[in-house]
Amino acid sequence: MGRVVIDKEKCKGCFLCVDVCPKKILKKGTNYNSKGNYTVYVDDPNNECFGCALCAKRCPDMAITEVYR
Amino acid sequence: MGRVVIDKEKCKGCFLCVDVCPKKILKKGTNYNSKGNYTVYVDDPNNECFGCALCAKRCPDMAITEVYR
Amino acid sequence: MTKTAEKVLLKGNHAIAKAAINAGCQCYFGYPITPQNEIGEFLSVEMPARGRVFLQAESEVAAINMLLGAASTGTKAMTSSSSLAIALMQEGISYIAADNIPAVVVSVMRAGPALGYIFPSQGDYFQTVKGGGNGDYKTLTLAPATVQEMIDYTYKAFYLAQKYRTIVFLLADGLLGQMMEPAVLYDYPYEEIDNSDWALDGAKGRPGRWIGSIHRSEEVLEKKVLELFKKYDIIKQNEIEYKTLYAEDAEILITAFGSVARIAQAAVKQAREAGLKVGLFRPITLWPFPEKELYKFATGKKLILDIEMNMGQMLEDVKMSVSGQAKVEFYGRPAGFYFTPEELLEEIKKQMEGLK
């Protein structure tokens, strides 16, 4: 049981987090944030996230600001 | 049978040549040249020099200008 | 000068690079720095394509010394850089000057001091014209104001370098380097200078030559410096260049160089249209500075208004030249803010008020 907090304004849409998530619950978004970047979003209907924080540790922009378990 | 030509004005009296001569025929002089340096001289009464040129190759001042054999 | 070729839209940095190629520059050494990277990037393609040398040095210190080495063989060579990185070249520049080696250094100024930023600026007038290397030497300095002049004065820089066996600076700024403007890239118009009497090429059939600056006797060293300055006197006599606009009958004479001169020129025109007697004196050779010429034009004026993109650097040469013949005022901003002609016109009007 985990949860991630994403600051979309900081997300630059590199989608590196998408690749590392073992549960494949991070998805490439198609919306821009105010800076004109596509952003990532969480799609975790089954609560699969287990707070491994791999995504946060991969994110170069510190856009995944918190991970809970 | 050899012979060395020493330019005493160039000799600085380091006496490195004295040490390398296998025949020990180069001697430390006690006279100054015009630059105030003691100089080396040849003392070869028995014509022992055999022109090995070790002295000339050791001399840092190119003061032994020619060696004949 | 024959201008045979067509007008094309050219970027200032590319204009320099292309002109250098036309001028027969055989070797380029440089280290990346904004806002002049296009020069190196362009030459990294075009020089090898012509069997010439482009070499990215490990630093500006290395670049200026590579230039010293290449130019010492009589090869036309240049480097280009900017501001803080030119600072690192000062020792090498002093050597090139002392050694009477012809070499071209392109300086595309950015805003300082220190790292500052990549905005255009004119903050390196002192650095270029007054030196910063050690000892008594001078750097012939040409300050273009348009992309066309980037070509014209790159050519001239190579020519004067060879002619006087001296270091020549082409002093531009980020604005001139980055902008595009129509310009004509004509052929190199100057004669080639024979350098077989001094260049190093292996002492074949002649005694060895030594190019160096150390001289153990006061007599010899003094003689060398005096000879250097004799050369500088000849350069002063022959090579001073400047432009004026409405300078004769002006009441207020503006002094400005490089990119600021073109803005000043527009302001002067606007002023004239508004019926104000304003003129422009634009030094093109910053060293030798048109000291006597400015003195002449300044005499009798109500005011000399020096305008620079810095805190007042050429100002000192202006003051020295004017030598009390007129009041001298300064208007300048140091970091990337370009004046508008309107802003300058405002300032002119303000100054005119002040005169009453």
Added chain:
Amino acid sequence: MTKTAEKVLLKGNHAIAKAAINAGCQCYFGYPITPQNEIGEFLSVEMPARGRVFLQAESEVAAINMLLGAASTGTKAMTSSSSLAIALMQEGISYIAADNIPAVVVSVMRAGPALGYIFPSQGDYFQTVKGGGNGDYKTLTLAPATVQEMIDYTYKAFYLAQKYRTIVFLLADGLLGQMMEPAVLYDYPYEEIDNSDWALDGAKGRPGRWIGSIHRSEEVLEKKVLELFKKYDIIKQNEIEYKTLYAEDAEILITAFGSVARIAQAAVKQAREAGLKVGLFRPITLWPFPEKELYKFATGKKLILDIEMNMGQMLEDVKMSVSGQAKVEFYGRPAGFYFTPEELLEEIKKQMEGLK
């Protein structure tokens, strides 16, 4: 200033080193170069003996940057060098200036340009006073003329550096560095300046501090430069220093700095003995140059005769200051030949002839 200690025969370079120690200099970084090696050699023994830092850098580029690092922590620190090696420090100097870091640089001039030789010279006035680093900045410059003044102005250099958070040059030459003269090594007479509001010491219980020169916005960068120049204005108001001798009623006013000033002083005395109305104006702060003061003294004079051990460098500041109020002539030799008072007297007489 309390001068409690005894007179001793002191070498100029040692005077600087000893004064630096008394002034509380905690870190010295330097690279060998004649004619200032005694400073480093002395400190290599005395600094570690006091638990302070002596470090021979791998180059002058490294030395100036070590100085930048050490001084950024609020530590009193200095480097010393000469001419061509100072040239290598120009980038670092621009950084120190831009960063408002207090630091002392001792420059013991030798003859240039380039390698030149180890003879004394004043060929680095431009290098020191006009910069050579990039952008708009100034270097407070003190020019001693005696071994005693090497002490006095080393103290002052440390004080002013701290007081204004600025780079201060002590500009000497091989003559002053190598000579011995009786001098009094009194205690450091200035107050200590608190630097806890800016120095880096690990952000303990406070937000982090950043010392840097990059500013990505024109607005911020311009503001920084304008602030720098506000500081420079205050320095100009407070710290200009100069000396005169018979300057009021002189017909000919000699200008000279550093070691040449002492010779000029003797020449002036001889001239007065010979009934000639000659005076001396000696700037001690080369930047800020005593511009207004010289203007005042120059006004009404028949001639200003500037004398330097170079091809005419301070000359430009003299001309600018005199601003047409009097004729300005120059007498100088570039490389190691020291004038005699008699020689100068000859020149003065010649100039007086010329005035008739």
Added chain:
Amino acid sequence: MAVKESSLIISGYGGQGVLFIGMAISNCAMDEDKYVTWLPSYGAEMRGGTANCTIVIANEEVASPYQQTPDYVIALNAQSVEKFEMKIKPGGTLIVNSSLYKGHEKRTDINYLYIPANEIAAKIGEIKCANVVMLSAFIEKTKIVKIESLKKVIRNIISASKAKLLEINELAIQKGSEYIKLPVCH
């Protein structure tokens, strides 16, 4: 003859071809024997993802290629509108890519011209031509240079080998200028 100078800033995100159309209109001006300068934003500034260039066209040598208060701004994306809307000279015009900006007009002393450039470009099958659409519309509107010049310039730039690309760009010019000619958009 009085100096007549028009200044234009073209702005968008990297990849929208901002510098390209800037050079295109500069070339037009040159071909028409006008004085012209083109100045890009450069260096690390570009890393933000936006790019812009300033074009000044005049009947005498251009005073300053750098302009803080342009007569015209062509804004290819929303950020560009935000960056430049307030800087336009009173009486000037902001040309907006209305496909990417839906905001409100903040000024009353400038003109607004909306071009749904992305849609137009998409219609002709090449979204990348939105820039040329914008430029053509701007030229048609202001007549700063001739639309014929633009066609010639584009023809020169895009070499013969890329016939397809040329065709599409020519179409973009046509559509862009047509859009202006339509009564609806005025």
Added chain:
Amino acid sequence: MAVKESSLIISGYGGQGVLFIGMAISNCAMDEDKYVTWLPSYGAEMRGGTANCTIVIANEEVASPYQQTPDYVIALNAQSVEKFEMKIKPGGTLIVNSSLYKGHEKRTDINYLYIPANEIAAKIGEIKCANVVMLSAFIEKTKIVKIESLKKVIRNIISASKAKLLEINELAIQKGSEYIKLPVCH
């Protein structure tokens, strides 16, 4: 008060203690509240094996520590004579270590003073004291400073621990000055 300045160059080969006696006489002058400067030849120049220093003693601040035409030259070896003989001011004096120089006088407008310093020093058992012998003779001859000052200075420089060395130096001073007092050497 008129400026009175005397200049002296002391020259010899490295190891003869040229700089040392230069400092000694400078200290004497200082102790007598005179103005004095001492300037060595320095740097790579020294590598040639010769060394020299220039001392200027005056009743006002010394103008220039550097002197091309000194009043006095103390030449400790032959090369020094050659180097400086022609540079001495007319009316000046060349003090020659006659143990090491046998040449002819080249000028008639200066005075020559010959001191067989090596021999004198050898006699007191320490050839290295030739320098002090020369200096003492010079001082005795010119009275530029007091011979008493020299004794004091030497005593201060050579620390107590080196009693033997001090003794021999004092002897050298005595012998040097005595030599001048002898009628023969004038």
Added chain:
Amino acid sequence: METLVFQKPSSIQKDCNVTFCPGCDHGVAIRIIAELLDELNLVEKTIVVSSIGCSVFLNDYYNLDIIEAPHGRALAVATGVKRSKPDKFVFTYQGDGDFASIGLGESMHGLSRGEKVTAICINNTNYGMTGGQMAPTTIIGQKTTTTINGRDPNLQGYPIKICEMASICDGAAFVARCSLDSSKEIENTKKMIKKAFESQINNQGASLIEILSTCPTNWKLSPQEAHKRIREELYPVFPLGIYKDKTSK
């Protein structure tokens, strides 16, 4: 109940805005350093020496005392800082161009002198900030804006091997090369930096961590492709590993 297992390190600015290009590894390096400062309790005694390159804006990220070193001079500046304040913790953060091109002299001398500082060198095999020119670390065949046909050893010579050269320096206590191309390597990089930091804390000498890092913008690759390039093209030329370790001795 939820537990917080990941958060921003304490020395990262409150509203830190990372301005590197999307997917650039610089940001990861900056974060793990900050985490280590927390873990080793160094935050309040650290003085950072920033350098000139894409990392010049460190002060945008770190809430720490920072001094900006001129291009290439970070180890000289760090030397000055550490010698004047031996009780502080000092690290540099530099690009490969900064460290190994213009700064090679300062870098190798700093290591040879055994300055008690840690150098972090982000090796992205080009000059990122100035637009992707050749760096000393550009590998043979690599295309940059000044080697458009790929680096040719006959014209531009061979890449500098940073760790290999650094390990020759007797003053260096710990030298390692690592990478940020995968989660595993990020973990390992953090371990290596930790060892380097500890060697400084224990006064064992100088330390250097070279980090293979992406520059998607100038490599003209997606962040994902860029990581692949590190594994496929850079690993063979710049093998990962510990090049010197005097810490246990």
Added chain:
Amino acid sequence: METLVFQKPSSIQKDCNVTFCPGCDHGVAIRIIAELLDELNLVEKTIVVSSIGCSVFLNDYYNLDIIEAPHGRALAVATGVKRSKPDKFVFTYQGDGDFASIGLGESMHGLSRGEKVTAICINNTNYGMTGGQMAPTTIIGQKTTTTINGRDPNLQGYPIKICEMASICDGAAFVARCSLDSSKEIENTKKMIKKAFESQINNQGASLIEILSTCPTNWKLSPQEAHKRIREELYPVFPLGIYKDKTSK
């Protein structure tokens, strides 16, 4: 009949006056280089790059084309010379301070780039010309005018190992350390320089010969004692030998 078995090489100045101190090995290095120029028939195509140090007056000895490089920049100057005149033969003659202290960056980069030039570095473990200060090569414990108690690694760090570092540079074709302390080593040094020169002639890359050499004046030793010091104190720290040889490949 007598045959001339030794004479001054042709490129030595007619009335050459060697101005090094008595017994200084600099003079020997200069002579054997001149001999090799004769042997390899290079005299009329050579451009020498002199440097700043006791060897600055090369033009007093050589009747060759010579350019004086600023302190430490010999390899940069040589690069300029060779790149502009690839058909000439170019060597530098530098001190250890020049090559490895202020010039370390230029030296290592010149080698890494594989410039077709030969660097001769005279390592006398101190700054001869300026009066015997510590050099980057000063060994631990050695007394100099700036390390009067002997070099202390805790204060002044460790000596730079020139050949060891140079051999890391992929552009270097031949790197060797030799000595002039005996007739045998003089012979060997000449052989090594010859190999280096040949590698340049064959366009194989950069070459470096480091020569352990005496400074009797500043070491305060007789020339004889100085040679002994090389054998006893320097050999262990700076082992002689070929450090890199790509010439046969």
